[in-house]
Structure formats: structure tokens, C-alpha cells
Amino acid sequence: MNSGNDTQATTSFAKRFRNELGLIVALGIVIGxxxxxxLLMNGSADYLNEPVRNLEDILHQTALLGIFALGxxxxxxxxxxxxxxxxxxxFAGSICGLVMLILAPKGPDMxxxxxxxxxxxxxxxIGVTMVVGFMVGTVHTWxxxxxxxxxxxxxxASLVGLRSLAKILNQAVTAQLGNQVTxxxxxxxxxxxxxxxxxxxxxxxxxxxxxxxxxxxxxxxxHLYAMGGNEEAARLSGIRTDxxxxxxYCIGSVTAAIAGVLYTAKVGAANPSTLAVGYELNAxxxxxxxxCSLQGGVGLIPGVMLGVLFLRVVIDxxxxxxxxxxxxxxxxxxxxxxxxxxxxxxxxxxxxxSKKSFFPGILGxxxxxxxxxxxxxxxxxxxxxxxxxxxxxVSGIIxxxxxxxxxxxxxxxxxxx
Amino acid sequence: xxxxxxxxxxxxxxxxxxxxxxDDVSVDIRQxxxxxxxxENGAGKSTLMKILxxxxxxxxxxxxxxxxxxxxxxxxxxxxxGLSIIHQELNLVEELSAxxxxxxxxxxxxxxxxxxxxxxxAETSELLKQLECDVHPQAVAGSLRVGDQQLLEIAKALSLNxxxxxxxxxxxxxxxxxxxxxxxxxDHLREKGVTILYISHKMDEVFRLSDRITVLRDGKLVKTLNxxxxxxxxxxxxxxxxxIEEIDLGDSRQIGDVVLEVNNLSLPWPGHARAWRLxxxxxxxxxxxxxxxxxxxxxxxxxxxECLFGASEETPAGKILLENQPVRFRNPxxxxxxxxxxxxxDRKRLGIFAQMCVRENISMCTLEETVTSGVxxxxxxxxxxxxxxxxxxxxxxxxxxxxxxxxxxxxxxxIIGRWLLTKPKVxxxxxxxxxxxxxxxxxxxxxxxxxxxxxxxxxxxxxxxPELLTVSDRILxxxxxxxxxEFDRSEASEAAIMExxxxxx
Numbered sequence: 001m002n003s004g005n006d007t008q009a010t011t012s013f014a015k016r017f018r019n020e021l022g023l024i025v026a027l028g029i030v031i032g033x034x035x036x037x038x039l040l041m042n043g044s045a046d047y048l049n050e051p052v053r054n055l056e057d058i059l060h061q062t063a064l065l066g067i068f069a070l071g072x073x074x075x076x077x078x079x080x081x082x083x084x085x086x087x088x089x090x091f092a093g094s095i096c097g098l099v100m101l102i103l104a105p106k107g108p109d110m111x112x113x114x115x116x117x118x119x120x121x122x123x124x125x126i127g128v129t130m131v132v133g134f135m136v137g138t139v140h141t142w143x144x145x146x147x148x149x150x151x152x153x154x155x156x157a158s159l160v161g162l163r164s165l166a167k168i169l170n171q172a173v174t175a176q177l178g179n180q181v182t183x184x185x186x187x188x189x190x191x192x193x194x195x196x197x198x199x200x201x202x203x204x205x206x207x208x209x210x211x212x213x214x215x216x217x218x219x220x221x222x223h224l225y226a227m228g229g230n231e232e233a234a235r236l237s238g239i240r241t242d243x244x245x246x247x248x249y250c251i252g253s254v255t256a257a258i259a260g261v262l263y264t265a266k267v268g269a270a271n272p273s274t275l276a277v278g279y280e281l282n283a284x285x286x287x288x289x290x291x292c293s294l295q296g297g298v299g300l301i302p303g304v305m306l307g308v309l310f311l312r313v314v315i316d317x318x319x320x321x322x323x324x325x326x327x328x329x330x331x332x333x334x335x336x337x338x339x340x341x342x343x344x345x346x347x348x349x350x351x352x353x354s355k356k357s358f359f360p361g362i363l364g365x366x367x368x369x370x371x372x373x374x375x376x377x378x379x380x381x382x383x384x385x386x387x388x389x390x391x392x393x394v395s396g397i398i399x400x401x402x403x404x405x406x407x408x409x410x411x412x413x414x415x416x417x
Numbered sequence: 418x419x420x421x422x423x424x425x426x427x428x429x430x431x432x433x434x435x436x437x438x439x440d441d442v443s444v445d446i447r448q449x450x451x452x453x454x455x456x457e458n459g460a461g462k463s464t465l466m467k468i469l470x471x472x473x474x475x476x477x478x479x480x481x482x483x484x485x486x487x488x489x490x491x492x493x494x495x496x497x498x499g500l501s502i503i504h505q506e507l508n509l510v511e512e513l514s515a516x517x518x519x520x521x522x523x524x525x526x527x528x529x530x531x532x533x534x535x536x537x538x539a540e541t542s543e544l545l546k547q548l549e550c551d552v553h554p555q556a557v558a559g560s561l562r563v564g565d566q567q568l569l570e571i572a573k574a575l576s577l578n579x580x581x582x583x584x585x586x587x588x589x590x591x592x593x594x595x596x597x598x599x600x601x602x603x604d605h606l607r608e609k610g611v612t613i614l615y616i617s618h619k620m621d622e623v624f625r626l627s628d629r630i631t632v633l634r635d636g637k638l639v640k641t642l643n644x645x646x647x648x649x650x651x652x653x654x655x656x657x658x659x660x661i662e663e664i665d666l667g668d669s670r671q672i673g674d675v676v677l678e679v680n681n682l683s684l685p686w687p688g689h690a691r692a693w694r695l696x697x698x699x700x701x702x703x704x705x706x707x708x709x710x711x712x713x714x715x716x717x718x719x720x721x722x723e724c725l726f727g728a729s730e731e732t733p734a735g736k737i738l739l740e741n742q743p744v745r746f747r748n749p750x751x752x753x754x755x756x757x758x759x760x761x762x763d764r765k766r767l768g769i770f771a772q773m774c775v776r777e778n779i780s781m782c783t784l785e786e787t788v789t790s791g792v793x794x795x796x797x798x799x800x801x802x803x804x805x806x807x808x809x810x811x812x813x814x815x816x817x818x819x820x821x822x823x824x825x826x827x828x829x830x831x832i833i834g835r836w837l838l839t840k841p842k843v844x845x846x847x848x849x850x851x852x853x854x855x856x857x858x859x860x861x862x863x864x865x866x867x868x869x870x871x872x873x874x875x876x877x878x879x880x881x882x883p884e885l886l887t888v889s890d891r892i893l894x895x896x897x898x899x900x901x902x903e904f905d906r907s908e909a910s911e912a913a914i915m916e917x918x919x920x921x922x
Contacts, residue, residue, distance in 0.1 A: 012817075217792040219784040226781060229770045236728060236767055237781050237835070238753030297772050 016300075019291035023306040027313055034317035046320055058309075058316050060197035063204035064262055065282055066308040070204075070211050071255030072280070073287035073304040077215065078248040079228035079296030080144070080151040084158035085256040086279040087166070088136060092129045092260030093270035094166040097184035098173050099125035100191065111178050117188045125191075126261055133257030136162070137250030144249070145242045159280060167272040183271040186264045194265035203258065204305075211251075212301040224248060229297030278331065285334045286311050289341040311337060322382050332378075357414060359407040368407060372400030421484045423448045423581060423612050424469065424500075429478030431464050438464040439476070440636040446581075451603070451613045453623045456633035457656055457824075457854030462616050463505075465633070466583050469614070470502035471495035482581075501574035502583040505852075507566050511559025516541035518558050519573045544572040548602050562715070564595030571602065582606065583614040586852075588622060592713040593915060600626070618656070618854055620649035632656055657856040670866070672890065673704030675741075676874045677725070677843050682735035684717075684724055684898075694720045695733070695898045702843065702876060705869045709889030710878040711914050716895040718878040719762055722845045725876070726759040727752040740842070753782060758841035760832050762848045762878075768832045769820050776802045776816040778831050783838040805834035809864065826857025833864070844868065846877045850884060862888050882911045894918050 014021065031047065038045035047054050068085045075082040100114050103121045107113035136158065143154035167182055174181045193199065215221035227234040227241050235241045264270045290307025292299030314337060318329045347356070359368055376396020380388050422445035431439040439461045446452050456462045467473040469480065471489030480487055482498050489495045492502075509518050516537045517524075525533040525540075541554035550568040552561060558569060567587060574582055588596045603613065603626060617623050623630060624644060632639040632655040639655045684695040695717045702708050712718045724733040727746025737744050739755055746752040749759070761767040770778055779802045780787065787797040802816050809830040813823055820828060829849055836844065846865070850858045865875055865888055879885050885892055892909050894902040894917035902917035 213792075219788060219793060222777065222781075222784055222793065226770050226773070226777075229772050230766075233761075233767050233770060234781075236726075236749055236759065236761055238748075238750040238839075239781075240748070240750050297770075 017302070020300065020303045020306055023290070023303065023310050027306070027310055030310070030313055030317055034320050037321050041321075054316075056197045058312055059201050061316070062309045062312040063197075063200035064259055064266070065279070065286060065312060066204045066305060067200070067207055067262070068252075068256040068259040068279070069283040069286040069290075069304060069308045070207055070301065071252040072283035073290065073292050073299055073301070074211060074215065074224065075151075075248050075252040076284070076287050076292045076294060077228050077296060077299045078224045078244060079231055080245065080248060081155065081284070081294070082140070082249060082252040082256075083152065083155040083280050083284075084136070084140070084162060085252065085259075085283050086276045086281075087159050087162035088133065088253050088256035089260035089263055089276035089279060090270060090272050091136075091162040091166045092133060092257035093186070093264030093275060094170050094184055094272060095132050096125045096129040096261050096264055097186035097270045098170065099128045100186060100188060101177060101184060102173070104188075114185050114188055117190070119190050122188060122190050129257050129261055130254060133254035134250050136257075137253035138246065140249040140253065141242075141246040145245055163272050166270070170270070170272065182273065183269050185269050187268040191265055192268070194262055195268075200262050203262070207255065207258075208301060208305050215301055220244070220247065225297055227296075282311070282330075282334055285338045289337055291345075293345075307341075357410045359403065359410060360414070364407055368403040369400055371403060372396045375399045421448075422446055422481075423483055424614075425481040425484075426465070426469075427479040427481065429465070429468060429476055429480065431461075431468065431473065431476040437636050439468075441478075442633070442636075442638045444631050444638065444641060446612060446614065447629075449607070449610050449612055450628040451607060451615055451626050453615045453617060453627040453630045454633065455616075455618055455623060455630060455652055455656055457618065457856055460633040460656070460854075461636040462633055463585065464636075466502060466585055466614070466616060469495070470500060470583060472502075496577055496579070499578065499580040500583070501577055501579035501581070503567065503570045503574065503585065503587060505585040505587075507563075507570055509558045509566055509569060511557070513558055514555045515545070515552055515558055515561070515569055516554040518569055519544065519554075519576055521573075523577075540576065541572065544575050545569075547575070547605070548572060549598055562595075564591045564598070567591070567599070568602070571606075575606075579611070581612045581614070583616070585616045586618075587615075588617070588619065594919075596622075620652060623652070624649055653855055656854070670705055670869050670890070672706045673872065675701045676704050676739065677702040678736075678738040678741075679725070680736040680738070682721070682724060682733055682737065684720055684729055684733045685731050687731065691898065693898050695724065695895075697735070698895075698900050700893055700900070700903070702874045704842075704872050704874050706890045707865060707869055707875045707877055707888050709885035709892040710876060710895060711882060711885055711892055712878075712895035712918050715897075716918065717898040718895060719847055720898075721895070722759060722847050722876065722878065725752070725843070726757055726845055728759070753839055756840070756842035757845065758782075758836035758839055758843070759845040760829070760836060760847060760849055762851065764825070764828055764832065764852070769828055771821050773820060774817050775806070775811070775813050775820055775823070775831055778820045779805050779816075779835050779838070782835050786838075801838060805831075805838060808837075809834045810860070824854070824857070826853040826861070829853055829857070829861065830864075833861075837868070841873060844873050844875045846875060848878055848880055850879065850881070858884070882914055885909075885914075886911065 035045040035047050038047070068089065072082055072085060097114075100117050100121055101112050103124065104112040104114045104117045140151075140154050140158065143149045144151050170182050170184050171180055174184065215224065223234065223239045224244055224247075226237070226239060227244050231241060260270075260276070263276060267275065286308040287299065287304050288294065288307070289311055290299065290304035292304065311334065315330050315333050318333055322329070357364070359365070373396055376392045376399070379395045380392025383391050424446040426442060426444045429439055429442050430437065442461070442465065454462050454465065464473065468476050471492045471494050474488075474490055482500070487494075487498060489498070495501075510521065513521070516534070519541045520537045525536045527533045538554040545552055545554070545568065548568045548571060550565055550572075552565050552569070558566060561569065571582070587599060591599060606613065615623070615626060627644045629641060629643055630647065630652060631641040632652060634656060642652075678701050680699050682695060682698045683693055686692055686694040698721065700708070710718050710721065720729060723729040725737065726749055728749050739757070744755055746755065746757070752759070765771075770781070776798065780798050783801065784793060784798070787794050787801060789797070799816065805811070806813065806816060811823070811830045811834065812827050820831065823831065833849070850861055853861065865877070869875060877885065877889060886909055889909075890906050892904045892914060893900055894904070894914055896918050902914070904913065
């Protein structure tokens, strides 16, 4: 009896955290694979040579992305979408920098000197930034619940608008202070402490625990899942869906504001033209890789945290293997992982994966050479050696032949049934 | 050839994880007959029809059409074989015109490859005329009444020259007059030699229309009978596996004070010719009473309940008094706090949370009660839920099973259970037995009776008059947003109610 319950408990644990367990296994494979590939190709692996520095680096990047990915995930679970986080980050960073600049003591040239503003000013600046995050979330909620814009449109407007507003605001405020610039300096000595890797990590873990507690333990969390699953039924169950949305979108923009402060501290400046461009999609991707459904109502916070870690580790491994700037590969990797994660979930949901045809009809026939060209191009780019072109073409042809063979067996099977 | 059945279902079994939906079912359908398939919800009727129409493609066993073994890989294969299905939930593209829906996927084109709308409109017009339906072929499908939408689906099947038509509970959303028209259409189709598979659990329909009746129970074939050799009583007996005793409800219920009073309630309808969805409705509801609301589709039954629950799109005018206190609910949350509960009509869309388990579905409205120091106490939640499951005798493998694994009747019970936990004074039930099988209906009636004895006041709407007559103490009749009659239990009859419901304002 007792043991029966135990096995039931373990199976339900495995079932509930299936996605999370899968991500942990995948993480191990990626790290092991990177070390193996490095050892094979160069005889040494960076992960083994400098484990501490690598760990710090990956954890710092993970924490920064993770902080606003948690917000994005909660919005997605609640049945919405927040596209604005990339611009919110730079807007928040600019506000934080501007407040410090305004409150900074005047230097000998009568210009404000932001290099040593003191702890209280830093605290005020961060406080103001958080309030701005709340304000943006509130406006989103107003647009969505009262004006009835689709969340996609409301937050897309912020995505485009906030970055531009940050730029203009920086110019206008710095002009008032005497020296017009677009990039706001934020290199105060106290503020710079926030650029330590463990600060971001601690904030990420604390936020993660808070979010897990909120989503898994409280009435509000349960109601957020309910609203994401079936908004109309939630409203008719007496749930204040408008209030819940307000909370969700504010969590979305405040977490982005926190990330904005940390990114600004890391760089030492807030540059609206370059900082956090496209990060909103990384956050959404991390949430999806972590098991959230874009239809809403599905997803666990630990999954999202692992999803972020997985995304960063893969980006880092590719950088290690090709030994190039990881930023260039980031978009490609994110795109690939999102397709893979969603396709994987979809196949699992359909169950009978073995009998599914992947390349039926004309669409299938035309997709095969396109995929072959894509794979060939990627391999060419990754090898980047003199024989790169040949390697790319050969591997493209091999992939094309393999997929062609797959199509033939698929159509043969379809004929038989 | 005449002896070869047009469809022969041989030893068909369909398993879902944990459930056997169909268990070795074999039935022959004869050419030209109207064959009814009866069974409670979850008996396997729909699964069988989905297999026949090519929606479900994986199963064990064999299907033969006109003596030849077939295996459909999709609905198109089935249509090519002359088999069409009219689903209970209609499959129309609401934004497209009637003609576009009829010819969806098989559009007539001119020699240039452009759409030949004139031809499609003309043919649709012809088909609809045959079906006594005066809908214009260019009318947008979404703007049509449910009955007309259904005829549109039938027109589509006719345009495919289907020889076999499967109708899945076609009358569940129709008014009496539309049902009569549907019967005439069915007679007309039969004259043309169309074989019809008719799924229903309404005995009057089944006995009026069928040649033969097949009863399924728990995925197994119980029996196939000739209509002339059986009785409705026998069929219901076979469906539930036991006799349903005549329900005797409402006797000796103690009716108490007025709980809810509605004075001159009106609900505006902006941008519509009628201007009012509801116009000057007044009534009282007493403790321990079941007030039935009768009316055709679109008469304003659901809208009336929504007004009382603070869920209407527009703010209603007029006065609502709850226990002599004027109330004006701005949202369902306020109604819930004040002691008003509503079980909505469209269970799938507005009631259940499909990705949640039974426990989470039941505790949804009363989670606050389970909270200790900010956290939901799983133990308290489980106690609350187990109590409801036991009280309403919900048939489930456990509180952790997915809500979607339950039958319609049991899903409805969990939603009623959800609301009973809020300890309501007034319970609004909007067509609660829609899509619920016979056995579960009787249980729901008994439950309503018990709730009234416990002092709850119930307002019940239903599209089935016999149901209202069975359980209500009083019946209000709505017609086009106005209240046209009020009957006491003793003076109400189907004829009198229908007369009031069709009275035009």
C-alpha cells in the first residue's frame, strides 16, 4: 500500500516535471558534447581549463536574461504576451542613469559628475526606475483591458516606442544639464557593484523563488493559470481578471526594469541604440523552451529557469566550439531551439510520433532541398576554414539525400496503408 | 445486393489511454433505413461516428461500406465514399457566406480559375429551397440562427450527393418549430433514399423517426432492436442498465421568504433594431423555490441570468433586490460575494478549465478559504473537494484526474460543486442538462430538489419543456426579451408555454 503510493508519487513527480527533467538531461549532453568537441578539435577544453570563470560568466548571463524571462513567462502563463521587454530594459536603464545624473553633484566644469553620486542617489534612481516599470505595466493593462487592444499590439507599440522615447529623453535631459548626448553614463562607483556576477544571480534566484511561490502556492497564482487557460470561464467564476492582468503585466515590466538596471550597471552606460536589442524574443524563447505554452495556462517556473540556463549554455557552447563572438550566433540558436522545443512538445502531444509523415506532398518535396541548403550553409559558416565551402556543400547534399530517403520510406508506408 | 448492408461495422474497438471507448462493436446499417444510435454520454456514440466519418483513423476492427472494406484517412475519404456527418457542434466558417460554406474546399471555378460565385449561389439557393430554408446564399453564416446553420450543413452534405448522413444530436439547439422542419427534411431525404444514422438520447425523436435502434452502453453494444418491437421505456432501461424511476419532485418543499426581487429590468441592445435584449422584466424568487425560465432561442433567457450575475455586456436598467437590499453587480466577482452563483450554458467554453484537474476545477471559486498564511493548503483544498465529490457523487478516478476525462454530466456536477462551495443564496442554472445523458439528468434533478430543501433558491433555464415542467415550482415565459406569461406548477402545460413563448411583442 505504502510502496504503491510511493511509486505513484514518483511517477506523478516525473510526469509533472517531465519537461524540467528533460532539460537537465539536455544540459548535461550539451556541456559534455562541448567539452568532447573541444578536446577532439583542440586537445583542450575551455570548460575544463577555466571552470570557475566559465561558470561565473554563464551564470551571470543566465541571471540577467532569467530575471525578465520570469516576467515574460508569467505574462504568457496568464494568457498574454509582453513584447516590450527589450525596449523596457533600455528605457529603465536610461531612466536610472538620468536620475543619477540629475542628482549628481556638479563637477568643476559645472557639469554633473556621475562618477560618485553616493548610495542614497543610487537607491533613489533604482526606486524611480521600478516605479517607471510599474507605470509601463499599468498602461499596458489599461490598453488591453479597457481599450481592448490585443496584448500583441499594445506591447508591440511599447517595443517600438519606448526605445525611441529613451533616446529622445536622454538627449533632452542631458541638453538641459549642459552636454547633450544620447548614451547616458552610469559609471558611479556604488552603482558599479551591481555589475558583479553574483548580484544578478542572487536577484534571479530570489525572484525565481518568489515567482514559484506566487504561481504554485497562492490563490493569485492558481487564478493566473486559470485565466491563461480559459479567460471567460475565469471571469464567470468570479475571478477579477482585470486585476490579474494588471499584476501580470506589471511583473513583466518591473522584471524588465530590474534587468535594465543590471545591464546598465554592467555596461556602465545606457545606450538606446544598442542595449538589449531583440532581448524580448530571447525571454519569450526561454519561456517556451522552459515549457510554457503560448496559448497560456501552461508552464512551471522551475522549467522557465532551466529554459533560460539551457538557452545560455547552448549559446555559450556554440561560441566555444566555433570560437567566435557568441552574439552573432545568438539569434540563430534561439530560433532553432524555439522551433525544436515547440515541435517536440507538439509531437509528444500528438503521441503517435512514429507514424507521422514529415515531408508529405509537394510542400515536403520542396522543403527538403531548402533544409539541405540551410544545413549546408550553417556548416559552411561554422567551419570557416579554407575547405569550408566543400564541407558545406557535401554536408548539404548528404542531408538532402537522407531527408529524400526519409520521404521515400514515408510515402511507401502511406501507400501500404 | 439488397441484402448487403450499406455499412457494416465489424468488431470495432477503440482504446484511449486508460479508457476503452468502444469495445468490440458490430452493427449493420441497412440501405435506406433511419438507424438511431442511443446511449448515455460516454457510451461511445460519438467515437463510433467519428470513426465512420474519418475523423478518427486509428482503431481495431473493420468497416465495410457496400460490402467493401474501407479505411478512411480523413473526412475527405469518407465523403468520397458518400458518408457525411452533421456534427453536434457545427463546423461552419462564420465569416463566409452560406454558399461559400456549402462549397468550401470544392469551389466551382470559371475557366480562368476564378471563383464562379453565380453558379455556387444558384446551386446553394436550390439546395436550401429543398430544405424549406429561406436563407439567402450570400448571407454570412455566422449571422444565421442555429437551425438555419444546421440546414446549411445538411445542404453541404446534399451537394456532396451523400448517400449516408450521420446526424449527431441535431435537435439539441433547435426550437420546436425548427425541429418540426428538420423532421420534414429528414422525411424528404429518406424519400430520396438517403440512409440516416441518427444519434440522440431524446426518446420521442428516436421513436418518431427510427426504423431500428441500436443501444450502446460503456462502449459496448447492448442490442439492436426494431422500433416496432420495443418501447421508450425499454430503450432507456437498456441505456442506463436500470429503470429510471419516475421522478417525483417538488412535493412538500417549503417555500420561504423572497430572496430576490427584480423590478422592470431592461437590458439595452445597442445598434440593434429591437434596441432591448430584455424589456421591463419583473418577478420575485423565494427561498427553496425553483423558478423555471422558458423561451425560444434568442428570447433572452441567458441574458436575464447574466444580468442577475453581473456578467452582461451592457449595464442593465431597473432594480434588483437581494434580500431586500438593492444590488448592482458590476462583475461576477461582486455577485459571487453577495451570494449569487451561476452555472453557465456552454460548459466547454465558459465552464471548465480544460488543462486543470478535477480538484482545481472544483476549488476555483473558494480557494481563499483554503489559504493558511498566504499559501493554499493542499490538505484543506483536498478536504473541500473530497466533500463536494462525495456530496454530488461525481464519478471520477480521483480528484487529480483531468476534468476532460469526465463525462458531460460529471463535468456539470463539478461545476455545480464549485459554486455550491460558495454557499450561494441564489443559484442560476443556465440549461444545465444540455448534453447530459438521461441517468445524469435525473441525478441533477434530484440534486436541485435537495438544494431547494436546504434553502437555496434556483432559477433554471432549459430548452426542454418537459424538464422545466418536472422540476419548476413556477415558470416564466420570455418571448423576444419580454415576459409574456407566468405559470404555477399546477397550471403549466407544454401547449400553454409554447403559446406564450411564440407570442410576438
